[in-house]
Amino acid sequence: MPISIRLAAVAVTAVAALALTGCVGGASAATSTGAAGSVATIPTLGPDQKVSITFESYNLAQAGAWTDTIQGLISTFESQHPNITVTGQAPATAAGANTSYISSVQTEMLAGNAPDVAQLTFDGLDYIANDMGAQPISQLVGEQAVQDAFGGQYPMNAKATKLGDWNGVTYGIPYVFSTPVLWYNATALADAGITHPDFSTWDGLEKVAQTLKAKTGTAPLTISCTVTGGDWCMQGIIKSNGGSIVSADHSTIEFGDDGSVGAVEEMRKLNDEGLLQNLDSASMYNAFASGKSLIQVQTSALQSMFMAGAKAGGWQLKNTTLPAFGTTPVAPTNSGSALFIMSKDPAKQAAAWEFIKFMTSPTAYEQISTKIGYLPLRDTMTEGDGPLAAWAKSNPLVAPNIAQLQKLQPWESYPGSNYSQISTIFSKAVEDSIYYGKDPKTTMQAAQQQAQALVK
Amino acid sequence: MAFVPVADITLPVRTTATTIRSQDRARTTVKTASRRHIRVPAVVGHIVLIVVAFASIFPIYWMFATAFREPVDASAQTIFPWPLSLDSFTTVWQQIPILSMIGNTFVMALSVAACQLVIAILAAYGFSMWQFPGKNVLFLFFIGSWLVPFQVTMIPNYVLISQLGLLGTIAGVIVPNICSAFAVMLMRQHMQSFPRELIDAAHMDGRNSWGILLRVVLPNMRPALAALGIMLFIEAWNNYLWPALIFQHQSNALVQVGIRSFLGSEGDNWGAIMAASGLACLPIFLIYLFLQRYIVDGFVRSGLR
Numbered sequence: 001m002p003i004s005i006r007l008a009a010v011a012v013t014a015v016a017a018l019a020l021t022g023c024v025g026g027a028s029a030a031t032s033t034g035a036a037g038s039v040a041t042i043p044t045l046g047p048d049q050k051v052s053i054t055f056e057s058y059n060l061a062q063a064g065a066w067t068d069t070i071q072g073l074i075s076t077f078e079s080q081h082p083n084i085t086v087t088g089q090a091p092a093t094a095a096g097a098n099t100s101y102i103s104s105v106q107t108e109m110l111a112g113n114a115p116d117v118a119q120l121t122f123d124g125l126d127y128i129a130n131d132m133g134a135q136p137i138s139q140l141v142g143e144q145a146v147q148d149a150f151g152g153q154y155p156m157n158a159k160a161t162k163l164g165d166w167n168g169v170t171y172g173i174p175y176v177f178s179t180p181v182l183w184y185n186a187t188a189l190a191d192a193g194i195t196h197p198d199f200s201t202w203d204g205l206e207k208v209a210q211t212l213k214a215k216t217g218t219a220p221l222t223i224s225c226t227v228t229g230g231d232w233c234m235q236g237i238i239k240s241n242g243g244s245i246v247s248a249d250h251s252t253i254e255f256g257d258d259g260s261v262g263a264v265e266e267m268r269k270l271n272d273e274g275l276l277q278n279l280d281s282a283s284m285y286n287a288f289a290s291g292k293s294l295i296q297v298q299t300s301a302l303q304s305m306f307m308a309g310a311k312a313g314g315w316q317l318k319n320t321t322l323p324a325f326g327t328t329p330v331a332p333t334n335s336g337s338a339l340f341i342m343s344k345d346p347a348k349q350a351a352a353w354e355f356i357k358f359m360t361s362p363t364a365y366e367q368i369s370t371k372i373g374y375l376p377l378r379d380t381m382t383e384g385d386g387p388l389a390a391w392a393k394s395n396p397l398v399a400p401n402i403a404q405l406q407k408l409q410p411w412e413s414y415p416g417s418n419y420s421q422i423s424t425i426f427s428k429a430v431e432d433s434i435y436y437g438k439d440p441k442t443t444m445q446a447a448q449q450q451a452q453a454l455v456k
Numbered sequence: 457m458a459f460v461p462v463a464d465i466t467l468p469v470r471t472t473a474t475t476i477r478s479q480d481r482a483r484t485t486v487k488t489a490s491r492r493h494i495r496v497p498a499v500v501g502h503i504v505l506i507v508v509a510f511a512s513i514f515p516i517y518w519m520f521a522t523a524f525r526e527p528v529d530a531s532a533q534t535i536f537p538w539p540l541s542l543d544s545f546t547t548v549w550q551q552i553p554i555l556s557m558i559g560n561t562f563v564m565a566l567s568v569a570a571c572q573l574v575i576a577i578l579a580a581y582g583f584s585m586w587q588f589p590g591k592n593v594l595f596l597f598f599i600g601s602w603l604v605p606f607q608v609t610m611i612p613n614y615v616l617i618s619q620l621g622l623l624g625t626i627a628g629v630i631v632p633n634i635c636s637a638f639a640v641m642l643m644r645q646h647m648q649s650f651p652r653e654l655i656d657a658a659h660m661d662g663r664n665s666w667g668i669l670l671r672v673v674l675p676n677m678r679p680a681l682a683a684l685g686i687m688l689f690i691e692a693w694n695n696y697l698w699p700a701l702i703f704q705h706q707s708n709a710l711v712q713v714g715i716r717s718f719l720g721s722e723g724d725n726w727g728a729i730m731a732a733s734g735l736a737c738l739p740i741f742l743i744y745l746f747l748q749r750y751i752v753d754g755f756v757r758s759g760l761r
Contacts (some may be wrong), residue, residue, distance in 0.1 A: 056704075062720035063551040063728070089704035090717075092614075107611060107701075111618035285723065290531040305723030312528035372722075 042140050042349045045083060051351040052085040053343065056108075056115035058101050059176075059372070061090035069371040077358045084351045089115065105342065106132065116343035117352045119175060121336065122163060123232065123423065125413040126250060128340060129166040135341040138170035141353050146170050154362045154378040154386060159408040164338040173356050176374040177336020178301040179404040180225060180233035180322050185294040187315035188212070188220075202266050202323045205295070209275040212294055219277045220294040222284040226267050226434050228427045229281040232411040233297065236333035238263045241325040245412040253414070253455065255426055256448030264433045264440040266325065271434050278435045291315060297322065299335055300401040304373050307397075321400045332404040333411045336374075362387060375401050418454040425451045516737070523731040530727035544727035545735070551728070552714040554735055561693060561710045562739055564626045568692035572636040573685050579635075580643030581669050585655065595644070602637035606697065614701060628702045629710065633695070639688060646680050647673060682750035686743065693740060711736045 045051060055074065059066040074086045091104035102124045108114045109132075120128055128134045138146045150156045156174070164172030182199050189197055189208070192215040198204035205221075212220035225233035235245050243259025246252065254260070270276045277284070277293055285302050287293040289309030300319075310317035324330045339359060341352045358364060362378055366387050369376040376382060379402050382392035392398055414422040429447030433440040522530055526541040548554050582588075583595050613632045622628035650673055658668045674681065696712045703709035715732045718725040744751065 058721070061717060062722065063714070063717035064547070064725065066720065066722065067551075067717070092701050092704050107614055108618075110611065111615045111623075113618050113623065282724070286531065290533075301722045308528050309531060312526075312530070312532065 041142055042346050042353065045347065045350045045354070047083065049347065050083050050085070051347050052087065053116035053348050053351045053355065054087045054089055055117045055119075055355065056089050056091055056105065057119040058091055058337070059119070060088050065371050065373075069367050073359060073364050073367055076363070077355060080358070081351075081354055084354060086355055101337075102128065102132070109133070109342075114342050116341070116345075116348045117355055118340050118342050119337045120172070120340055122172075122177075122334065122338065122411045123413050124419055125164070125166055125172065125338075126415050127413070127417055127419050129169075129171040131417050133342065133344075134171045135344070135349060136169045136171055137164075137173065137341060137353070137356075140341065140349055143170075145353075146173075149173070149357045149360065152362065154381045156360070156377050157379050157405050157408075159405065160334075160377045163334065163410055164340075172338025172340045173360050174377055175337050175339045175360060176368060176372075177334040177377070178299045178375055179332045179334055179401055179408065180236055180297055181300045181319045181400045181404070182322060183288060183296045183298055183302075183306055183317065183319045185288075185291060185310075185315050186318040188216075188291070188294045192216070199320050199323055202325055205323050206270060206273070206275065209270065209295060210273065213273075213275055216294075219275055221270060221275045222277045222279060222287060222293040222295070223267065223270075223297040224281050224284050224299070225297055226276075226430055227279070227281050227284070228424070228431065231423045231427050232333055232335045233299070234263075234427075234430055235412055236322060236331055236409065237267070237297075239331035239333065239409050240322065240328060241266070242328055246414065250415045251455070253422065253448050253451040255429075255451075256445035261441045261444050263325070264430055264444055267430075267434045268440055276434070300375065300398075301335070301373070303397055317397070319397055319400050321404055330404075330407060331409040332407055333409050335411060373398075375405065377405075379405055414451070414455075416454065416456040418456065422451040422454055425454075519730045519737075520734050522726060523734045525727060527725075527727040530725075530730075544731035547725070547728045548714075548718075548732045548735065552717060552732070554711070554714060554732060557709060557711040557714045558736065558739060560626055561712070561736070564629050564699075564710060565689050565692035567626075567630050568633050568695075569685055569689035571630065571634045572639045572688045572692075573681065575635045576639035576643045576684070577669070577674070577681075579640045580647050581665070581673065583640070583644045584647035584650075585665070585668075598637045598640050600637075602641070610698070610701065613698075617702065622702075624703055626710070629695075629699050632698070633692065636688060639684060642684055643680075646677055650676070679750060679753040682747065682753070686747060686751055689743070690740060 057070055059070045071088060074088050078084065078086060091101045092107060101118075102120055105114060105118050105120065118134075120134075124132075129136075150161045160174045160177075163174045163177075164170055182205070184197065184199070189195070189212070192212050194208055194211060197208045199208065209219075209221045224230045225237055238245065238255065238260045241259045241263040243257055243261075243263055244254040245260075247254055267276070271278070277287065279287060284293065284296060285298055285305065288296040288298065289302075289306055291309070291313045303319075306317050322330050322332045339356045341349055341356070343349050343352055360377070362381055365376045365378050365381060368374050369381075369388055370391050375398070376388050380386060381388040382398075382402060383389060392402065413419055414426075416422075425447050429438075429443050432438040433443045521535075521537045523544050524540050524542070525532060525537040525544070526539060527543050527547065529537070530544070579598070583591065609632075617623055617628045617631065620628075620631070622631060654672055654676075655668060658672045663672065696716075699710045699712045700716060703713045711732070715729060715736060718728040718732060
């Protein structure tokens with residue numbers, strides 16, 4: 001008898017828990033329903049027209065300053081637009097890769113649950129614009145409205161404004177991004193007698209690394225661009241050597257050209273000299289933060305982590321711009337993301353546009369830059385008596401990042417729906433060439449052919 | 457003639473004495489050897505066990521050590537955290553709703569384990585006690601579903617859960633996991649080895665199948681049920697991918713999603729990750745503490761085959 005009572009209790013508990021938990025959670029995401037896709041100019045929302053939209057942002061997947069800042073901005077927007085309700089949500093994904101943010105939206109679209117506004121990375125721009133159904137913003141709201149949004153008292157950097165364009169149409173409004181900068185442990189360098197390191201060129205970097213290696217006996221250098229996940233900044237290194245990733249018409253893969261191979265060969269040379277540590281991307285930034293790597297080429301977005309590491313380790317953190325190949329101009333690329341309208345409902349599109357304008361406004365960048373640390377795309381805010389001038393002055397580590405904004409080259413998205421596989425092929429070829437003894441020229445050219453076969 | 461026996465006796469006596477002595481020596485040698493034989497493996501065994509125990513415990517120690525370091529020292533390599541700090545726990549407390557997350561996870565894991573256990577008991581009873589056409593084929597389907605990777609069914613499940621309106625709910629995590637082929641297989645194995653004589657006797661006493669299951673079979677399988685239940689609970693508690701897919705809002709999420717939120721493309725907060733992970737481990741530790749006897753019984757006496 002007791003066992004039957006217990007079993008009955010277990011069964012009742014299970015059923016009750018199911019029912020209860022189903023009630024407690026409740027469905028939350030709004031669905032995009034309504035009119036079929038249209039490229040007509042979207043209507044202006046009436047003052048009493050209530051609209052709810054969802055905003056999917058990978059920043060909301062990270063607790064702390066990221067979530068708090070974005071949620072704070074959403075609240076500010078809602079208070080300014082009482083007729084628009086915005087529900088922020090993190091991507092439905094376990095991984096942190098760029099492609100997983102896009103696949104999250106794909107999955108939600110499949111379930112009829114796509115977000116109305118999505119923060120997606122630039123590497124998928126071709127796919128997002130041509131296959132995923134992102135709405136052409138400049139056609140929805142008009143080109144002038146887009147330019148007006150970019151302008152204002154503190155206009156967005158001219159290089160940045162074009163990053164979300166595809167074939168002359170604006171699909172994404174650039175939102176947050178960083179550039180690859182060279183971080184170094186100034187204390188360790190000083191201990192090795194290097195007080196004024198010359199990092200202006202890769203040759204200069206090589207000499208500094210050689211000196212450190214001679215003093216410490218270990219490889220001092222880590223370059224996150226050379227491993228999986230570093231596609232975006234490896235593109236910058238290649239472009240800095242005159243190489244090309246994709247043809248101007250986005251039809252041909254070109255990372256097997258001489259400039260690309262030359263850039264990879266330079267990295268290979270550093271590895272052959274024992275100056276490079278062969279680690280995955282996360283191990284690299286953890287190694288630098290803990291003082292196990294003394295120089296690192298890495299995204300500027302990790303500044304706060306490196307500052308914490310430097311404080312813990314009692315060493316001085318410094319940074320500078322990406323090194324050049326001799327006299328060839330440096331071509332830093334951007335990481336990061338733009339805001340896309342995914343909704344096909346005109347009312348939601350109108351609300352989404354209002355929201356995007358707010359999230360890329362000076363008000364938003366003031367919060368985003370000071371609280372999260374992202375590069376202010378409206379860089380004029382850091383000049384004169386701009387609202388971020390004092391912040392920029394008190395944070396000298398942001399200077400190289402802002403300086404590189406003026407020379408920015410786009411993070412190329414590979415053409416077609418196989419963009420992610422092409423990125424994998426590229427990164428593997430780079431890794432094989434630098435760390436695993438493969439010949440850079442034949443490996444990069446073979447990878448180019450393999451990638452070209454995937455272009456559809 | 458008399459000498460002969462004496463001689464015969466004497467010699468054997470000597471021989472016997474010698475033999476005894478040699479036998480004693482042999483025994484002593486054997487004992488010594490066996491002692492050596494026993495001691496050496498025992499020492500080696502203990503060393504191996506100590507190493508394995510250390511390898512098992514050290515990551516947990518390191519998790520708590522990192523959690524109790526000052527946040528700026530989170531990546532420090534010193535064995536003992538000093539100065540001690542609760543800042544990482546404070547960060548977790550302030551930045552995610554950790555208590556409600558642990559509560560939600562507990563409800564989810566308990567519900568999943570209970571559902572899987574109930575279904576496993578019923579299905580296993582049918583498979584082991586009854587004869588019906590297609591039984592083996594049906595059982596193979598059960599086992600076959602165990603061999604299908606979760607990633608294959610992930611998207612169809614997601615679409616179905618979305619259509620059911622269960623996205624972002626604990627029920628959305630539970631429903632696709634309501635049946636475990638592993639649990640069915642395990643219970644079937646146990647029930648197949650259950651003495652048929654007891655079942656037949658119960659039949660003769662007029663018990664129906666429910667009566668036999670509830671009053672004969674299950675009371676004798678308590679250790680195995682306890683062990684399996686705990687295994688299922690821990691498996692559900694540790695499930696990561698599906699909850700991460702289902703929950704996009706932290707306010708009502710599970711602890712797995714909360715821990716993940718300290719990892720990001722803009723850097724990882726290791727102190728907070730370890731503090732949240734340490735807190736997430738506590739319920740499992742407590743369960744083990746209180747149910748240790750049942751767990752050991754389940755694994756050792758009954759045995760999980």
